[in-house]
Amino acid sequence: LRIAVLASGRGSNLAALLAARERGELAAEFVLVASDKASAGALQLAGEAGIPTLVLDPKVYPDRRAFDLDLFGKLAASDAELIVLAGFMRILDGEAIAPWAGRMLNIHPSLLPKYRGLHTHRRALEAGDLEHGASVHFVTAELDGGPVVAQATLPIEPDEDEHRLAQRLLPLEHRLLPAVVALVAAGRLVWRDGGPWLDGAPL
Ligand code: GRF
Secondary structure (H helix, E strand, O other), X not given: OEEEEEOOOOOHHHHHHHHHHHOOOOOOEEEEEEEOOOOOHHHHHHHHOOOOEEEXXXXXXOOHHHHHHHHHHHHHHOOOOEEEEOOOOOOOOHXXXXXXXXXXXXXXXXXXXXXXXXXXXXXXXXXXXOEEEEEEEEOOOOOOOOOEEEEEEEEXXXXXXXXXXXXXXXXXXXXXXXXXXXXXXXXXXXEEOOEEEEOOEEO
16 A cells, blocks of 8 residues: 655654554555655654655645645655545645545544544543543544544543643554554555445444
């Protein structure tokens, strides 16, 4: 499976994908890592792994749609079959991503449908939740709103703070995302009739 990864930050989820491939758990070729931030750690990781990189600066585009059309045009040219959003911190334009329906996954640090958007750990704590988690979902035009494929949960501990909760969740993300991508690579998780199917049955 030819995969392109979009990341804005440190890139630990990208690292987890690369490690899964190294271990033989993910039959994938990483064709591109793209970012909206030249300083993203993910770009450095990609460079070290010999993966082509691309940086697009949102400030040089007139609006979000122009940026997204250029980005997703370049992703199409990369020959990627699947796009993985691994900490890509931008809202995406519905028209620009329409050609990628069913071919783009995102990892989001909450138990969706709870806490779409930012500050998910803080919001879970403020709500007094007893558990928190991460979700991998197919991307649609609705922010963090596409069909959820898999989740990982962890209990919230007494006196937990936002930073610690985020830190404890991260290793779960690092297992969850490669596991879901591996399902796509194995042909077990597919998009059919406008929704996700696993092993021949709708999710
Ligand atoms: C992760 O928590 C991911 O769920 C969220 O952004 C963070 C990215 O971390 N969307 P990293 O760049 O993969 O280390």
